Amino acid sequence: MKLRSLFAVAAGMLMSAAAAAETFTFTAIPDADESRLNARFGKVADYLSEQLGVEVKYIPVKSYPAAITAFRNDQVQLAWFGGLSGVQARALVDGSEAIAQGYEDQFFKTYIIAHTSTGIEASDELPEDIKGKTFTFGSKGSTSGRLMPEFFIRDTFNAAPDELFSRVGFSGDHSRTIAQVQSGVYQVGAVNYSVWDTEVEEGKIDTDKVKVVWTTPTYPDYQWTIRGDVDARYGEGFKEKVRDVLLNMKDEDLLASFPRKSFVPASNDDYAPIERTGKAIGLLD
Template sequence: MQIQLLRSFVTLTLLFVASISSASPFGLSSVAAVVSTSAADSSSASSANPKTFVFSAIPDQDEANLQERFDKVAVYLQDQLGIEVRYIPVKSYSAAVTAFRNNQVQLAWFGGLSGVQARRLVPGSQAIAQGSEDPFFSSYIIAHSSTGIEPSDNLPAAIKGKTFTFGSKGSTSGRLMPEHFIRENLGDTPDQLFSKVGYSGDHSRTIALVQSGAYEVGAVNYKVWDKQLAAGEIDSNKVKVIWRTPSYPDYQWTVRGDVNDSWGPDFQARLTEALLGMDDPDLLASFPRSGFIAADNELYQPILDTAISVGIIDAGK
């Protein structure tokens, strides 16, 4: 009886293994490899440092461009800090702020407005570094050739009545500051001034939309325009810059105020030093910036004041 039961068990086991082998297009050896790999991954995960330092950035250009750019920054920071560092992409400016608020990321490359929003949500967070060009940032107003609008030292009144696209609703250079200067120079809100107002989502799309004629006029980050123009990605016969805004402070690295609790009492200082010491031409070109300089929250008070005046931020919150 026992022998018969044993034979039955062996038979069922062999049938089970055979069924797995035949069901898999890679055969039995592949099944064993998967089991072995899973076990190795589990062992590796359990021995890895659980305190991975994670950062993100506002999606001001296409995702592939950002992934390549910030993966290199992750490698640099990992080497400098001696801990595991990872970049994660986000789909929108508001998603970057939310990830920072929820401690899904501890560091972010924000624009002026998104940085202000994030720091208001996470008390103790600090702007610690900005690009050398960021204290004097600006936006371009661009127009399709069909409008006949020519470049000017003053914002051309001829943009009234045209279709107009900003970048993301949360963009400093693609929405907040251009809207501020439009109101200041033309005396009304975009909804009242233009026949149609859109939000492209990022600067590259703004350029593409105006170049194609889908929108007649738009506002764009001057750095993105200059980089794409130099790369031959803009047809100057179809779209051109008609006005440059006055300067304002923009992008910065902002870090949560509680990072020292997880990575040591001197971590924020070491992180700041690493960012300010970033001098690899390839890394800097991907931003693009000539270098990084120290920053603090007070530098972005003009952005907060403007966001309140335009109605993007509630002064009471």
Template sequence: MNPRRFASLVAACLTLSGAAAAQDTLYFSAIPDEDETRLAERFDAVAEYLSEELDVPVQFVPVKSYPAAVTAFRNNQVQLAWFGGLSGVQARLLVPGARAIAQGDEDTQFVSYFIANTDTGLTASEDFPEDARGMSFTFGAKTSTSGRLMPEYAIRENTGEAPEDFFGRVGFSGDHSQTLRLVASGAWQVGALNFAVYDQAVADGAPEVETAKVIWQTPPYPDYNWTIRGDVDERWGEGFADKVQAALVGMDDPELLAAFPRNAFISADNQDYVAIEQVGRQLDLLE
């Protein structure tokens, strides 16, 4: 082959390869802690924002459960995910080099609310609601930090008993919004959910808050986080993970932030979630 023609072909191949790499889509997901419609509203807008900031196509991939989000991350079906504290720990343990890169400003001091149907007669108190003994109680998802892990830890710390021993009946609603609905309807007398979902329901004037009232809140703990796989720099170029982190921390559009809802995102790292890992191991929720 003519040397010039060969050189031209090589150059063309390199150009096409670079173009393909530039168009490589970054997929991200999120734990389904709320209704699917609301999740799509939140994360489709985030995908558009990240696409512009990173100059690569970004697409949100919905999942049906907390374990499904972790599995998608482990299998490289998504490279970035908005996890809860526990699911983030689970994902990072499964993917070498994965790291937490951002969290909401509120996530350093997150709390769970215990709520009760008004027919129970339980009212707000700074003390753990001992009068809830024997009542029915629902967590959220089984691996939710704010809907299960930390509420269960609080129950055990304050009563010296497992939830199944303290309450008359214990279940799992699947997500925070569903917990609110079920307690408000009286299907469950008491439940635990993250404060942000309840506060948003109050701000939205949701009818559920009229019959499901906050009776207690847990001490603060670290929770939600953006976690990224450790091999993204190999795929999108050196420094890509840091670029994603900068884009998230730089997100200042009030509408985007309100969708989470968060006031701002700040930098995070794996060390921020050591306490969550310790509690997860205590309760046998981590292998």
């Protein structure tokens, strides 16, 4: 008897928590500058809240899968995903949709960087000399730090990274990839071009020690993905409203959080090449 009432109370609590979830919550994958996420994305939340007329909250996550899980478990309804994580997330949530991408994400690219002591020279082809070196990707689930560079490396040399390099690591994120190649922990690495360019601009990179040796062809990357059931929960046309608000985000201060020039429309189909690549490499079933 007692046990049953305990369950009833617990269930009641869960239900009331669900009912109170009028707040619209979003997250963003942590891929580069993770400092003061709350401050930076808090401003984005304020903007969205003001424009959408609902309470908007941002929750910070530590990893790509954490962002995907939060999206799947409905703890966030909107997320700024990478190409691959977006595909993974949409596969888990029926009806979810990519609604906008960064202007730059239509033709995203990866830099292969190398420590200068390796003597590898920049070239138009993926340099042969990277064979036998130590190599680091970014996060295991990153599109620009893992999926696409691995795809191009396999494509060029017809071999898996394990076979090609003397050691393969995963630094965890793009900034760390740069730091590790610069300090010589790894000799070669793959990094998101936008993170590299930003850090060069900010003077954080010692270009005597590390340099870009190859640039991949372009591919689609980051995008905003929204759950399919938002119209039912936040009112008819809510999804379109979110898309418009994102596309009309013009404040440079807000855009710098991503960092993107502006947002442009996107659809699930834009990411079909990513899905194919993921399957080819075995990261997707």
